[in-house]
Amino acid sequence: MRKQLILAAAAVIGVAGGLYLASETEGTPGLPEIDFAAVEAMRxxxxxxxxxxxxxxxxxxxxxxxxxxxxxxxxxxxxxxLNFWATWCAPCRKEMPHLSDLQSELGSDTFEVVTVATGLNQRPAMERFLDEIGVDNLPLHTDPNSALARDFGVVGLPVTLILNPEGYEIARLIGDADWASEPAMKILRALVAGE
Known part of the structure; x- marks a missing residue:
């Protein structure tokens, strides 16, 4: 019975993942098409x-x-x-310096790293968190009731979304990652260029 439940759950996840990826081919009206297959190959x-x-x-x-x-x-x-994080999140502590480096490298009039502490995060604790890891170039925005996180379907932390200039999600990464790595930079430059 347990094996059947696991297989059923895997099938649901597979279908949901397929629907998520299928939406990439539909595109968003008025936006340039992105060759997701080419960018996906850079992962x-x-x-x-x-x-x-x-x-x-x-x-x-x-x-x-x-x-x-x-x-x-x-x-x-x-x-x-767009990165969702919290002061109590250990993987966020590991990831945040990479996001800071990404902002330093690519931040411009056309690209920005936006960090949003979701849930109950007191301003002094947020400032201490960033100070302890040496990050001083990321915003201290908050989502105190997790309304924004819920609207994007965020259920754990950290989660990072890549939004196009029209504000639509074009990619998401669940868990922490090295956003200053060469693969990350290559992917982000390609997305920004619309390749």
Whole structure:
């Protein structure tokens, strides 16, 4: 019975994964087509966990580091690496310096790493977290009720989404990764270039 349940769960996951990847061929109206097969072939190392597909955007409100409300529309026109993290998340501590390096390397008027602490994360703890790992170039946005994370289907941390300039998800990676690695840089440059 247990084996049957495991096989059934694997089938559901396979179908869901197929639907997620199938959406990449449908495209988003008004957006340039991306050759996901070519970009997918670039996956090596941690980037093998990267799943491609145009999925969805979100207009859910979260909290800017200055305390004001904001939505992802604030990043319209930019490719965004959107990372969901929390102060209690050990893999986030490992991953965050790589995201910082990515922002230093590729950050521009057309590309930004956006970090959002989801759930209950107090500002002093967030500042201490980043200070302890030597990160000073990433924002302290928060999603206190996890509304944005839920809207994107985030159920564990860390999760990183790649959004196109229209705010639609084009890829996601569950778990931590070295975002400053050569495979990551190669993939992100290709996505930004629309290759």
């Amino acid at each position: 090596e190392g941690d980037m093998q966990k990267l799943q491609f597909g145009v999925d969805r955007g979100s207009d859910v409100v979260f909290v800017n580091e200055d305390g004001s409300d904001m939505t992802l529309a604030a990043f319209q026109g930019k490719h965004v690496v």
